[in-house]
Amino acid sequence: MSKVTVVGAGNVGATAANVIAVKNIASEVVLIDIKEGVAEGKAMDIMQSAQTIGFSTVVKGITNDYSLTAGSDVVVITSGLPRKPGMTREELIGVNAGIVKSVATQILSYSPNAIIIVVSNPMDTMAYLTLKAMGLPRNRVIGMGGALDSSRFKYYLSQKLGCYAHDVDAFVIGGHGDTTMIPMKRLAAYRGIPVSSLMSAEELDEVVKATMVGGATLTGLLGTSAWMAPGASVAFMVDAILNDQKRMIPASAKLEGEYGYDDIMMGVPCIIGKNGIEKIVELDLNDEEKALFAASHDAVAKTTNILHEIGAL
Numbered sequence: 001m002s003k004v005t006v007v008g009a010g011n012v013g014a015t016a017a018n019v020i021a022v023k024n025i026a027s028e029v030v031l032i033d034i035k036e037g038v039a040e041g042k043a044m045d046i047m048q049s050a051q052t053i054g055f056s057t058v059v060k061g062i063t064n065d066y067s068l069t070a071g072s073d074v075v076v077i078t079s080g081l082p083r084k085p086g087m088t089r090e091e092l093i094g095v096n097a098g099i100v101k102s103v104a105t106q107i108l109s110y111s112p113n114a115i116i117i118v119v120s121n122p123m124d125t126m127a128y129l130t131l132k133a134m135g136l137p138r139n140r141v142i143g144m145g146g147a148l149d150s151s152r153f154k155y156y157l158s159q160k161l162g163c164y165a166h167d168v169d170a171f172v173i174g175g176h177g178d179t180t181m182i183p184m185k186r187l188a189a190y191r192g193i194p195v196s197s198l199m200s201a202e203e204l205d206e207v208v209k210a211t212m213v214g215g216a217t218l219t220g221l222l223g224t225s226a227w228m229a230p231g232a233s234v235a236f237m238v239d240a241i242l243n244d245q246k247r248m249i250p251a252s253a254k255l256e257g258e259y260g261y262d263d264i265m266m267g268v269p270c271i272i273g274k275n276g277i278e279k280i281v282e283l284d285l286n287d288e289e290k291a292l293f294a295a296s297h298d299a300v301a302k303t304t305n306i307l308h309e310i311g312a313l
Contacts (some may be wrong), residue, residue: 001027005069005111006234008078009061009102010032011224012119014042015231016076016238019044021057025239030069031061034079039063068111077103077130082225090306092126097312100126101133108134115276117237119144119230121135123176124252125304128265130313131254140159143252145176146267147233150250152214153183156207157190160199166246167191171250173283174296175289178216181267183208184283184294185307236270245276253277257283261297264304 004026006013010033011175017029033039034041044062050056062068069075080096095119100120106151107114118141120300127143130136147170151165158165174181196204210217218226251270255261258268258280268283285293307313 002074003028003072004238004242005030005032005072005075005107006078006196007032007178008120009035009039009042009074010041011227012080012230012234013076013078013205014046014232015028015227016078017042017059017231018046018236019232019235021050021055021059023056023122023235023239024055025235026057026073026242029059031070032064032066032069033061034064035045036063041209045169045310049183054060054181054216063107065107069107071109072107072151074117074241075107075111075114076117076119076234076238077126078105078119078234079274080126080237081105082121090310092313093303093306094120094310096120096126097129098311099308100129101312104130104134105197113193115140115142115241116210117142117144117234118252119234121176122303124265125307127252128254128304129307129312131265133248138256139278140253141254141265141266141269142272142277143176143267144234144237144268145181145252146172146250147237149176149181149183149200149211149214149228149267151229151233153188153211156210157188157195158215160207161190163171163190168195168245170195172211172268173250174293175213175266175300176252178212180299182289182296183211185288186289236293240272241274241276244271246271248281251277253280258282259293264297264301266300267295 031039039061104229120126131141154165154168271279
């Protein structure tokens with residue numbers, strides 16, 4: 001028996017719950033939200049598809065009552081506000097820091113051993129806040145961004161190559177943001193063949209640029225943030241944890257000397273299993289990649305330092 005709680009029943013949270021249920025990844029999923037009836041309604045909607053799809057996961061919804069989440073093995077935090085017109089970066093971080101810290105405190109009071117996946121933005125900063133404020137070991141707090149960014153990288157590569165995305169091996173490291181992520185074009189491959197030998201340098205650079213603005217592209221098309229791929233990326237990580245897959249997934253993890261940095265959460269390849277982050281894989285970066293990683297680090301550190309400036313930590 002395995003139990004997952006998804007905090008925030010918005011588009012991403014509900015999609016994550018739906019994918020977890022449809023794939024029978026967990027025995028039980030609890031959706032929780034502060035808005036009356038939303039989590040209950042979305043859980044009911046998912047459950048009414050069980051007989052047509054054929055899954056046995058039980059999905060429950062609840063409004064702001066964390067007692068139903070007790071005994072969760074994995075908790076996904078999607079709650080937080082988007083940046084509104086006129087809102088400064090500091091104000092956004094201050095609001096979301098308060099929300100995430102409150103959620104994490106309540107979650108851990110009922111599920112003290114849970115592994116936490118953070119989706120709330122700014123993701124690297126909110127994952128760092130969760131880890132430090134709750135005093136958790138680094139294996140138990142994971143930022144989801146790298147899995148999503150890597151999925152988008154594979155998509156754009158497959159579109160350029162004219163192949164299935166699951167035949168492409170590629171990943172993204174660095175911060176989860178349009179200017180901080182680093183699609184690792186040098187290591188991208190199609191069925192073991194370097195993609196750099198299958199397309200021109202110009203084409204590969206186009207793919208990298210498209211990946212980096214992948215989220216903004218969808219926001220422009222949809223008028224809101226994407227949710228299908230983010231929700232599926234959450235489920236992918238939950239699956240790796242609950243089924244102890246030891247899967248290598250790029251994720252935001254606390255660095256403790258890896259890549260030459262310390263006390264910061266950034267996207268790096270991680271082995272994900274039943275204990276959460278079981279190993280951080282250190283890549284042998286070339287000089288160009290080291291420079292990009294250093295710039296990404298500085299940008300993430302600047303945002304994360306706001307937590308100290310506003311007294312959130």
